[in-house]
Amino acid sequence: MGFFDFLLWMLWIYLVIVCIWIFIWIFIDIFRDHTLNGWAKAGWVIFLIVLPFLGAIIYLIARGGSMAKRQAAEAQAAAQANADYIRSVAGDGSSSPAAEIERAQGLLASGAISQSEFDALKAKAVA
Template sequence: MGFFDFLLWMLWIYLVVICIWIFVWIFIDIFRDHTLNGWAKALWIIFLVVLPFLGAIIYLIARGGSMAQRQARDAQAAAQANADYIRSVAGTPTSSPAGEIERAQGRLSSGAITQSEFDALKTKALAG
């Protein structure tokens, strides 16, 4: 086996891996798409199994644009969920002394703390 035979085998292996990746990505997109009903999903799957390359090309032409939109929407939703989770875990940042005194005043008004605890919180907030 010569060097060019080796390169040809590498090319074929690369093409097979790419084809498998495309088929897997199309199958994932078919099952994630909420606009397709069950029969349409079944027909696409049958079409991809019977005529895989033709089915993949037709799917990418017919539904490729919406495939990208669904992927972008899912990525945006995941980023938003991640940001919401980080905000919920991080809590409220340390605010100005006036904000801390205002929160302490609210707790005093609700009866959660006593006047002496309010005075201690106020002194602590003004001290920095």
């Protein structure tokens, strides 16, 4: 087995892995798509099983654009959920000492708390 035979085998292995990855990605997209009803999903799955390469090419041509939009929407939703989680864990900045003193000063000005309660809140915020 020569060097070129080795390269040819590597090319075939690469192509097989790429084909398997495309089929897996298409199946994932079929079942994640909420716009397709059950019969349409079953039809695509049967088409992909009976004629895999033709079915994959037709699916990518017919639904490739919406496939990218769905993936982008899922990525955006995941990023938003991550940002919301980080904000909930880290706090939104309103728990800083200056913000707490300002809130307590507003309560003092409105007469909701007394001067001694304000001093206690201020000491607690600073500590």
